[in-house]
Amino acid sequence: MMEFIAREAMRTGFDLAPILVVIGFFALRFLPPDKALRKRALTGAAYIAIGLTLFRVGLETALLPLAGSIARDLAADIVESGGAAQAMALIGFAVAMGATAALIEPTMAATADRVRDLTGGSVRPMVLRLAVATGFGLGLGFGGMRLVYGLPLGAVVAPLVGVMTVLALVAPKRLTPLALDSGAIATSVVTVPIIAVFGVAVAETLPGRSPLADGFGMIVLAMIGSSVSVLLIATLVDRFPARRPGSRKDEGDGE
Amino acid sequence: MRPIASAFAATLRDMLPIIVTIGLFQALVLGRWPEDALMLAGGSVAALIGLTLLVRGLESSLFPVGEALADAMARRGHPLWLMGFAFALGFGGAVAEPALAAVASQAARAMVADPAFPADDAQLSALALKIRLGVSASLGLALVLGVWRILKGWPVAALALPGYWVLAIVATASDAPFVAVALDAGTAATSAINIPLMLALGIGLSSVLRGRNALADGFGIVALASLAPMLLFLATAFMLVDGP
Numbered sequence: 367m368m369e370f371i372a373r374e375a376m377r378t379g380f381d382l383a384p385i386l387v388v389i390g391f392f393a394l395r396f397l398p399p400d401k402a403l404r405k406r407a408l409t410g411a412a413y414i415a416i417g418l419t420l421f422r423v424g425l426e427t428a429l430l431p432l433a434g435s436i437a438r439d440l441a442a443d444i445v446e447s448g449g450a451a452q453a454m455a456l457i458g459f460a461v462a463m464g465a466t467a468a469l470i471e472p473t474m475a476a477t478a479d480r481v482r483d484l485t486g487g488s489v490r491p492m493v494l495r496l497a498v499a500t501g502f503g504l505g506l507g508f509g510g511m512r513l514v515y516g517l518p519l520g521a522v523v524a525p526l527v528g529v530m531t532v533l534a535l536v537a538p539k540r541l542t543p544l545a546l547d548s549g550a551i552a553t554s555v556v557t558v559p560i561i562a563v564f565g566v567a568v569a570e571t572l573p574g575r576s577p578l579a580d581g582f583g584m585i586v587l588a589m590i591g592s593s594v595s596v597l598l599i600a601t602l603v604d605r606f607p608a609r610r611p612g613s614r615k616d617e618g619d620g621e
Numbered sequence: 622m623r624p625i626a627s628a629f630a631a632t633l634r635d636m637l638p639i640i641v642t643i644g645l646f647q648a649l650v651l652g653r654w655p656e657d658a659l660m661l662a663g664g665s666v667a668a669l670i671g672l673t674l675l676v677r678g679l680e681s682s683l684f685p686v687g688e689a690l691a692d693a694m695a696r697r698g699h700p701l702w703l704m705g706f707a708f709a710l711g712f713g714g715a716v717a718e719p720a721l722a723a724v725a726s727q728a729a730r731a732m733v734a735d736p737a738f739p740a741d742d743a744q745l746s747a748l749a750l751k752i753r754l755g756v757s758a759s760l761g762l763a764l765v766l767g768v769w770r771i772l773k774g775w776p777v778a779a780l781a782l783p784g785y786w787v788l789a790i791v792a793t794a795s796d797a798p799f800v801a802v803a804l805d806a807g808t809a810a811t812s813a814i815n816i817p818l819m820l821a822l823g824i825g826l827s828s829v830l831r832g833r834n835a836l837a838d839g840f841g842i843v844a845l846a847s848l849a850p851m852l853l854f855l856a857t858a859f860m861l862v863d864g865p
Contacts, residue, residue, distance in 0.1 A: 377719050380717045380718070380719055381717070381718060381719070381812055381813075381814050382814060383717065384713040384714060384716065384717045385710070385713060385714050385814055385815060385818065387713065388706075388709045388710055388713045388714075389686060389687075389690070389818075391709075392690055392694070392706050392709075393686065393690060395702075396690060396693040396694050396697065396698060396702075397689060397690060397693055398693075403685065403686065403689065406681055406682060406685065407682045407685070407686045408682075409681070409682070410677075410678045410679075410680075410681040410682020410683065410686075411678065411682055412678070413674045413675070413677050413678030413681070413682070414674075414675060414678035414679065414682065414683070414813075414814065415678075416671070416674055417670075417671045417672065417673070417674030417675030417676075417677070417678055418671065418675055418813065418814075419671065420667045420668070420670050420671030420674070421667070421668050421671025421672050421675055422671070423664070423667050423668075423671070424664040424665060424666070424667035424668025424669070424671055425664075425668060426664075427660055427661070427663065427664030427667070428660070428661045428662075428663075428664025428665045428667075428668060429639070429643075429664070429665075429668065432643050432647075432655060432661065433643070435655070436643065436646050436647065436650075436651065439651050440646075440650070440651075455650055459642075459646055459650075462642040462646075463639070463642060465638075466638040466639035466641075466642045467639060469635055469638055469639070470632075470635045470636055470639060470672060472672055472675045472676045472679065472813055473679070473813045473816050473817060475635065475676050476676050476679040476680050476684065476817060477816075477817070477820060479680060480680070480684055480820070480824070481836070484824065484835050484836050484839075485836060518792075518793075518796050519792045519796070519800065519801050519804070520789065520791075520792035520793030520794070520796070521793070523788065523789050523792045523793075523804070524789040524790075524792065524793050527785045527786060527788065527789040528789075530782070530785065531782050531785075531786070534778045534782060535778075539776075539837060540834065540836050540837035541836070541837075542776070542777070542778050543776075543777045543778075543836075543837065543838070543839070543840035543841035543844075544836065544840040546777055546778065546781050546840070546841060546844040547820070547840045547841060547842070547843040547844045549844075549847075550807065550808065550811060550816070550843045550844055550846070550847035551816055551820075551843055553807075553808040553811075553847075554808070554811070554812060554813050554816060555675075555812070555813045558720065558808055576798075580801075582731075582798070582801035582802045582804070582805045583800075583801035583804055583805060584805070585804075585805040585807070585808055586788070586804035586805055586807065586851070589807065589808065589847070590785070593844075
């Protein structure tokens with residue numbers, strides 16, 4: 367166990383060290399010596415180092431093995447009885463797992479708080495995070511469907527990209543960049559390993575699927591799904607402001 | 622910043638849905654309880670504490686430092702310094718990333734799974750290293766492009782959407798295994814540490830520039846940074862397969 371924790375701590379070190387060097391170099395060159403900021407930055411870096419290590423230890427001892435064993439059993443049910451209900455259970459698990467994992471993604475949580483400050487509260491963090499989580503879950507559901515029925519990746523990616531393009535044209539301009547970013551922001555420390563475990567477990571269990579060829583292609587769907595969902599909700603909220611009770615819009619609605 | 626106790630409560634609230642999901646599927650769909658309950662409980666507590674500290678660290682350190690740096694460089698530095706910072710952030714943040722190392726070796730294997738392109742172990746790890754360096758460089762360039770875009774005021778959709786169209790076309794035209802690997806590789810080089818810094822760079826820069834808005838112009842760098850590795854993986858794979 368100690369060895370395992372040490373390995374996770376080393377991984378965190380590899381993540382953090384080059385960034386600290388880059389930041390340190392440019393901070394010395396450009397930032398005035400500000401003791402308060404330096405202290406805050408170093409305390410924060412310690413939080414990140416400890417937090418990331420503890421979180422990965424927790425992920426690997428609890429969340430990943432559980433998600434993997436559930437996915438394996440659900441896939442085994444499909445192999446045994448092969449009904450539509452069993453396929454639905456597996457796809458439903460992909461949706462639920464994707465949505466709930468995206469909800470605890472720390473990068474997304476921190477970003478949503480920052481967006482709240484930038485917009486003076488008009489984009490509420492939980493609304494943004496729920497929009498991302500919904501799209502993430504649905505994207506992963508498409509990935510699960512692809513895995514179960516053996517659809518080609520292009521058949522799922524191309525329509526989603528088409529929808530994203532149309533929505534990007536009609537969505538409010540000030541939210542489009544955030545929406546395009548949010549898919550990538552939501553695919554990070556929690557969601558990527560969970561998707562990998564799910565994809566490999568299902569691809570290994572279903573006959574005629576190989577983990578190498580079929581286990582991949584889920585992350586990109588979840589990513590595009592999140593962006594589509596944020597674009598869609600931004601458009602709806604923008605077009606039908608009255609539908610969101612208690613919304614505080616910072617722009618006039620032209621009424 | 623909120624007190625630590627309420628931060629833990631917020632994390633617990635965030636974690637409840639995933640715990641309920643796992644519990645429901647365990648109990649109702651599969652009708653069994655996991656062994657090793659103690660280990661699972663310990664792991665969940667570790668995840669809860671880790672997650673709380675991580676979010677707090679990101680908010681209290683990476684965001685303010687990144688924004689302060691972008692702000693100072695936009696005010697006092699030559700644009701070349703800004704570009705240099707963007708490239709260093711992209712390259713440095715990716716090159717040592719363990720997830721990228723893992724995906725690079727998987728991608729190398731998927732590429733040579735093509736029977737027309739046999740390879741031994743040494744060639745495989747050399748290819749993986751090249752992919753790693755290439756992806757890191759592509760990330761650096763994506764950040765430079767992202768900063769350039771903010772300086773010029775170009776809309777991010779005009780850059781990102783064509784990238785996605787290429788992905789959609791390639792995924793439709795080819796069902797080679799490496800296409801799926803390449804499309805998933807977009808997130809391999811972006812992590813919980815470099816994503817907040819990319820956001821801070823964009824937000825800090827567009828807050829200081831006249832006529833730019835932190836929300837409308839500051840975001841978009843992460844989207845470019847995740848597209849760049851995908852396109853680079855695809856280009857590498859096709860060059861290798863079609864080459865002599």
